[in-house]
Amino acid sequence: MKKELTFTLNGEAITAEVDPKWTLLYLLREVLDLTGTKEGCGYGECGACTVIIDGRAVNSCLFPVMEAEGRSITTIEGIGLKDGSMHPLQTAFIDEGAVQCGFCTPGMIMSAKALLDANDKPTEEEIKDAIEGNLCRCTGYVKILDAIKSAAGGR
Amino acid sequence: MTGYEYYKPKTIEEAIKLMGSLEGARYIAGGTDVMVLLRQKKIAPRCMISLRNIADLTRIDIKDGLRVGSAVTHSAIEENEHIKKRYSALNDATTHLGSRQIRNVATIGGNICNAAPSADTACPLLVLDARAIIAGPKGAREVDLDDFFLGPGSTALEKDEIVKEFVMPPFDENTGSAYIKHTRRQAMDLPILGVAARITISVKDESEVRCRDMFCTIDSISNILSRLKEEGLKCEDARIAMGVVAPRPIRAKKAEAALKGKIVSPELFEEIGNIAAGEAQPRDSIRGEAWYRSEMIRVLTKRALIKAIDRVIRPDEAIYPERLW
Amino acid sequence: MNNLTTVGKKIPKRDAPPKATGSAIYIQDLxxxxxxxxxxxxxxxxxxxxxxxxxxxxxxxxxxxxxxxxxxxxxxxxxxxxxxxxxxxxxxxxxxxxxxxxxxxxxxxxxxxxxxxxxxxxxxxxGIFDPLEAMKEGAPLVHEEAKSNVLKMPWKLVCGDVEAAKKESAYIVEDTFSTPWVTHCCLGTxxxxxxxxxxxxxxxxxxxxxxxxxxxxxxxxxxxxxxxxxxxxxxxxxxxxxxxxxxxxxxxxxxxxxxxxxxxxxxxxxFSREEEFFATSPRQCTITKISQGCDKEGRLTFREMEMILDNGAYTSWGATTPSVMMLPISSLYKVPNIKYIAKCVYTNNTYSQAMRGYGNPQATFAIESSLDQLAEKAGIDPYELRLKNANEPGEITPQRFKITSCGMKECIDEVVKRLDWKGKKGKGGNRGVGMASLIHVGGGARVYKSDGCGTIIKMDDFGKVDVFTGASEIGQGSDTIIAQIVAEVLGISIDDVNVINNDTDICPWDVGVHASRTTFVAGNAALGAAKKIKEQVLEVAAKLLEEDPASLDIKNGVVFSVKNSEKTTPLGKALRKVHYTLGGKMLMAEYFYDPANENFDKEFKGNLSVSYAYGAHGVEVEVDKETGQVKILNYIAAHDVGKAINPLLLEGQIYGGGLQGIGYALGEKMIYEKGYLKNGNFLDYKMPTVKDVPYVQPVIVESDEKDGPFGAKGIGEPGLVPTAPAIANAVYDAVGVRIKDLPITPEKVLKALKEKEKGA
Structure with a gap:
């Protein structure tokens, strides 16, 4: 039943053997050990599993792995800068106090990155639109908004 | 979980052919519903036929009306300026469905073909006189969207058929539309109920509406309606559709008829709301109580209509006083 | 205290980088x-x-x-x-x-x-799903071996004479309030x-x-x-x-x-998310009958409460939440006469556990809603009634709580000022303001025989420090707070402090992360250990520098003489000297801090905590009278925290707690029907999204708690305690209807408005 799949993962071409019934999240976490992408619910209702596919934020828990073929996929592990330093969003999340338990953080950062890649001067409303599908129980979201604003402003 | 094979046809014909030849096959588009059903073990398909890679299903065409391919994502609709302006109700629905991540993959065809009473795009398509263009093994056919929904999860689609696109007529500048989704949360929610309205208006002597500025205040709806009445604002044509208040999304046809040809007024809108509520059969569920849903039809029908009127009167204004809507 | 270098600063969380890069290993990832x-x-x-x-x-x-x-x-x-x-x-x-x-x-x-x-x-x-039914004579027994469905856990607090106080009261109100099961919604199951x-x-x-x-x-x-x-x-x-x-x-x-x-x-x-919803234990649901009174001048005379708690089929900490409920019941404001009885009743429902606030949100909802009713009856502004009866330093409350630092009045004043209370109260237009206060334990809570936490500190040859603490980091930031305290005491950079907290083979004993106690108790333990090791270091350095240890101090990792600034030695050098010597030793220190608080006696009296946290929340709402929806326009959360060790993390607790409180007030509820959970998913359980966040202003009041580390008190739980009653009071001010059953849904508001219309 296994199928061979080729796609771009965090900027590098990759070929993986997959079972067609897998979700992209399963491939990332269980097979490729990219555990930065979290599963919070498995139903697309919390956003902890958010990755960027061809420039758009997507719930990887609902994404059939077979659709990854030929696409470009970015996970939290792949957004650091070439010199090894963190992405400005990661730095901003840390500095602004936007991280508490941290379980929502990778998904939240990926949603924010998809926004900033397309719109480097977002309004507060646009930021809220971008992360409305990312639940956070710790922070009350305020410092997350601060972090995204700060990362956008610093560009 | 027993697995499935995954097929990615490139054409509609190929997809239909696969569906006809494979045992236990199921179409999948954005997958935001299908993948959930799979995980809940409510379905166990042997094959999945993906509609995501068929170019003919992912187009938006704005010549002579509007054609939206069934595999167009909610985000793509949301980002289309023409739809926002001329088919505003559809924009309202696609901007408030699920979350950003869901809208980036979920398709309008999936939303409609699931035939959930709560489908957000259903009410807008109903008021925008949409027809579904269907492709199938026996050829193509067209179904008025009002005839498409048969009940919860049940549609007019026959064996192996696919909705190719939704077609809507052109609307002139005197027509506006709106969809109001009534929810408990401001995001990531299903509607307690939803109401869409489309209205075509005319003004006595074709003069300008003088009270347009009232729309950017927080004045009450009935005051605004009284002013519109003074100015003789007439409803030439109207459509009203409601979701989650019947086994399928429905049109409030009696309310539409009662509105057509009348000068708007607070009393008339009150009456229209009551008629619309009478056309619904809401039920109690954990998502909302029947009495409340009935009550909200009255309120939201008024609000959807006035929001649609506002879009005619102030086509370029983006400011809506929050209190009103 | 004025020249602090690390404490009091907005220092980012130590554990944030691995979390933000996805390298942190959660149980899911193991x-x-x-x-x-x-x-x-x-x-x-x-x-x-x-x-x-x-x-x-x-x-x-x-x-x-x-x-x-x-x-x-x-x-x-x-x-x-x-x-x-x-x-x-x-x-x-x-x-x-x-x-x-x-x-x-x-x-x-x-x-x-x-x-x-x-x-x-x-x-x-x-099955039996209603605690009131389960209490009736002859009701089927959930546990056949028990004689009754009422748990053998008789919660009863009596202070003074409530009956006599009733007779002397000028105004009395009485009503019933209820709260639902709500669940933690930890993103990691x-x-x-x-x-x-x-x-x-x-x-x-x-x-x-x-x-x-x-x-x-x-x-x-x-x-x-x-x-x-x-x-x-x-x-x-x-x-x-x-x-x-x-x-x-x-x-x-x-x-x-x-x-x-x-x-x-x-x-x-x-756990899958479904299991997390139905197979973990929510916040205890309650039905509360409350009566309160005051004299002609508005001084509170008594408070009487009776509470029924649905215990579910088994017993966890939910059944013991009345112990903490007693805190606001007896000591939120000055109330001389108190009577409280709570019964936990077995049913075939889910069983409850601890959730942020540990009973306090439920009790405070009843108390603070009722207090507004009393203010109205007595014709006093609710703000004045609160101020008049506010707790004060030096007070000993009827339950024998010793109030040390207390910034309650300052908190109330901040709310009134920032909300423009006087300009907005009772002004109509479907808008209204409401407020509610809180008291919570702020200096540990002696629930067990010990309320302690152990800490070990070891210093390496290069002046870097390992701190082994019993405290658990659950996202609140305890590692950072502990590192700040240690760095401050030792005069080193926080980057040189490593906190190890997650292994019982290595870390000393601690009673756990609860009762908002970690900054206070684990902070004090870290403070004690740091001071001890500093003494040892200075002794060694004193020999090296031929100085009196008492005249030495450490700054930026360098030991120096306060008398002669020429005399210095890098910390590492002094530390190496300790064991690169015949008969040398390792520098380590341990400290066990157990606050001087008391277990309750048999009458549930005693000084549970060595200090108490206070706060007041104020809110302005607008109610849509056609739909019943409540919109928060402005939210002030003022908290007496003693001292903000890290304002960045502190604000995070207030924002986070506040939004959990808003969820509790306006939308969250686990819907159980005949023992089945009907909304066990994130779509139907209405935890707030980012779109539901109102404008919140945190206000930090510093009252300098003498027993707290650098003056600090606990803040983990208070953020959500007064939220629901503040909102309920604001809804009442806006449209004249009082919702007594949480959450305040549009249906309840609209129904109440319609009933009010009919009655009028």
């Missing part, structure tokens, strides 16, 4: 070689007799390594506060979360399939990995909030399983949210232990 996956079969019915149980089909499934049922557990082994909960149930099931069997298999998928192959034959029994070594010692990878107490629970379990005198090591992964949910051990942990014992392999159990 893989142990050879690990099997466990899965639990739960009851299909809330109340039924198990007539037959056949696991043979599951056992035959390839990849299955063990199937266990109640017969594999020691017959009398029970868990929970009242030891009334067998981890695997036999005979009868009493709720839909009852565990009947479990499987270990080589993959999660096979385990799940195996569970579906276990055949259970049930005889469904009528529950889970553990149980692993035995060849000598049958257990390592438990877990996300518990109580490593030391859990260790004790597991040791008991091993004894029951015939493994006496074994070691248990609890290792915490990075924890994906706590909020009280991990304050008890659950059946799944014992099931994992049993499966690991059976298979001789590590076994991992991770």
């Amino acid at each position: 893989k142990v070689p050879g690990m099997l996956y466990g899965k639990i079969l739960y009851s299909k019915y809330p109340h039924a007799r198990i007539k037959g149980l056949d696991t043979s089909r599951a056992e035959k499934l390839p990849g299955v390594r063990a199937v266990v049922t109640a017969s594999d557990m020691p017959a009398n082994f029970r868990i929970g506060v009242m030891k009334d909960n067998p981890p695997l149930k036999a005979g009868k099931v009493l709720s839909i979360r009852d565990e009947i069997a479990a499987v270990a298999a080589i993959s999660a998928e096979i385990a799940e399939e195996a569970v579906s192959l276990i055949d259970v034959e049930y005889e469904e029994l009528p 529950s889970g553990c990995v149980a692993q035995f070594d060849t000598n049958n010692n257990l390592t438990m990878y877990s996300n518990t909030q109580i490593p030391s107490l859990a260790q004790n629970d597991y040791i008991d379990a091993l004894s029951a399983l015939g493994l006496k005198n074994r070691r248990v090591r609890v290792v915490q992964c990075v924890i994906g949210g706590g909020f009280g949910s991990k304050l008890d051990t659950y059946a799944y942990e014992y099931i994992a232990i049993l499966l690991a014992m059976r298979t001789r392999k590590p076994v991992k159990i991770i």
Whole structure:
């Protein structure tokens, strides 16, 4: 039943053997050990599993792995800068106090990155639109908004 | 979980052919519903036929009306300026469905073909006189969207058929539309109920509406309606559709008829709301109580209509006083 | 205190970088070689007799390594506060979360399939789902061996003479309030990995909030399983949210232990989101009858409360929340006469546990809603009534709480000022303002015989420090706070402080993350240990510099003489000297801090905490009278925190707590119908999204608590305590209807408005 799949993962071409019934999240976490992408619910209702596919934020828990073929996929592990330093969003999340338990953080950062890649001067409303599908129980979201604003402003 | 094979046809014909030849096959588009059903073990398909890679299903065409391919994502609709302006109700629905991540993959065809009473795009398509263009093994056919929904999860689609696109007529500048989704949360929610309205208006002597500025205040709806009445604002044509208040999304046809040809007024809108509520059969569920849903039809029908009127009167204004809507 | 270098600063969380880069390992991410996956079969019915149980089909499934049922557990082994909960149930099931069997298999998928192959034959029994019904004479018994459904846990507090006070009161109000089950919604679900070594010692990878107490629970379990005198090591992964949910051990942990014992392999159990909703324990729901009175001048005369708590089928910490409810009941404002009775009643519903606030939100909802009713009856502005009766430093409350630092009045004043209370109160237009105050423990809480926390500090040859603490980091930032305190005392950079907190083999004892105690208790423990090691360092340096230790200090990692600034030595050099010497030694210090607070006596009186946290929230709302929807326009959250050790993290607690409170007030509720959970998912359980966040202004009031580390008090829980009544009071001010049953849904508001219209 296994199928061979080729796609771009965090900027590098990759070929993986997959079972067609897998979700992209399963491939990332269980097979490729990219555990930065979290599963919070498995139903697309919390956003902890958010990755960027061809420039758009997507719930990887609902994404059939077979659709990854030929696409470009970015996970939290792949957004650091070439010199090894963190992405400005990661730095901003840390500095602004936007991280508490941290379980929502990778998904939240990926949603924010998809926004900033397309719109480097977002309004507060646009930021809220971008992360409305990312639940956070710790922070009350305020410092997350601060972090995204700060990362956008610093560009 | 027993697995499935995954097929990615490139054409509609190929997809239909696969569906006809494979045992236990199921179409999948954005997958935001299908993948959930799979995980809940409510379905166990042997094959999945993906509609995501068929170019003919992912187009938006704005010549002579509007054609939206069934595999167009909610985000793509949301980002289309023409739809926002001329088919505003559809924009309202696609901007408030699920979350950003869901809208980036979920398709309008999936939303409609699931035939959930709560489908957000259903009410807008109903008021925008949409027809579904269907492709199938026996050829193509067209179904008025009002005839498409048969009940919860049940549609007019026959064996192996696919909705190719939704077609809507052109609307002139005197027509506006709106969809109001009534929810408990401001995001990531299903509607307690939803109401869409489309209205075509005319003004006595074709003069300008003088009270347009009232729309950017927080004045009450009935005051605004009284002013519109003074100015003789007439409803030439109207459509009203409601979701989650019947086994399928429905049109409030009696309310539409009662509105057509009348000068708007607070009393008339009150009456229209009551008629619309009478056309619904809401039920109690954990998502909302029947009495409340009935009550909200009255309120939201008024609000959807006035929001649609506002879009005619102030086509370029983006400011809506929050209190009103 | 004015020249602090690290304490009081906005320092980013130490654990944030691994979390923001995805490298932090949560229990979900943990893989142990050879690990099997466990899965639990739960009851299909809330109340039924198990007539037959056949696991043979599951056992035959390839990849299955063990199937266990109640017969594999020691017959009398029970868990929970009242030891009334067998981890695997036999005979009868009493709720839909009852565990009947479990499987270990080589993959999660096979385990799940195996569970579906276990055949259970049930005889469904009528259940009892309403605590009031369950209390009636002749009601069917949830636990057949008990004589009554009312738990043998008689909560009763009496101070002064309520009946006499009633007679002397000028105004009295009486009403009934109720609150629903709400759940923690930790983004990371529950889970553990149980692993035995060849000598049958257990390592438990877990996300518990109580490593030391859990260790004790597991040791008991091993004894029951015939493994006496074994070691248990609890290792915490990075924890994906706590909020009280991990304050008890659950059946799944014992099931994992049993499966690991059976298979001789590590076994991992991770909850799905569905399980997290129905099989973990929510905040206790309550029905509260309250009566309060005041004299003509508005001085409170008495407060009387009676409470019924649905205990569910088993007993965990939820049943003990009345102990903390007593705090606001007896001591929120000055009230001389108090009477409180609470009864916990067994039903076939889910059972409750600790959740942020530990009963305080439920009690404060009733007290502060009722207080507004009293203010109206007495014709006094609710703000003035609160100010007049506000707690003050030096007060000893009827329950014998000794109020030390107290910024309650300042908090109330901040709310009034920032909300423009006087300009907005009672102004109509569907807008209104409301406020509510809070008292909570702020200096630990002596629930157990000890309220302590141990800390060990060791310094290396380069002046860097390892701090081993019993405190658990659950996202709140305890590591950072502890590192700040140690860095401050030792005069070194926070980057040179490493906090180790997650392994009972290494870390000293601690009672757990609860009662907003970590900054206070673990902070004081760290402070004590740091001071001790500093003394040792200065002694060594004194010899080196030929100075009196008392005249030495450390700054920027350099020991210097305050008298002669020429005399310095780098910290590392002094430290190396300690053991690069004949007869040398290692520099280490340990400190155990146990606050001087008291257990309650038999009458539930005593100074539970060495200091108390205060706060006041004010809110402006607008109510849509046609839809019943409530919109928050402005929210002020003023908190007396003693001293802000780290304002960045402190604000995070206030924002985060505040939004949980807003969810509790306006939308969250676990809908149970006849014992079944109807909304166990993120779509139907209305936890707030970012779009639901109002404008919140945190206000930090510093009252400088003398016993607190650098003056600090606890702030973990207070953020959500007064939220619901503040909003309910604002809704009343806006449209004249009072919602007494949380959450304040549009339906309830609209219905009340319609009834009011009819009545008028």
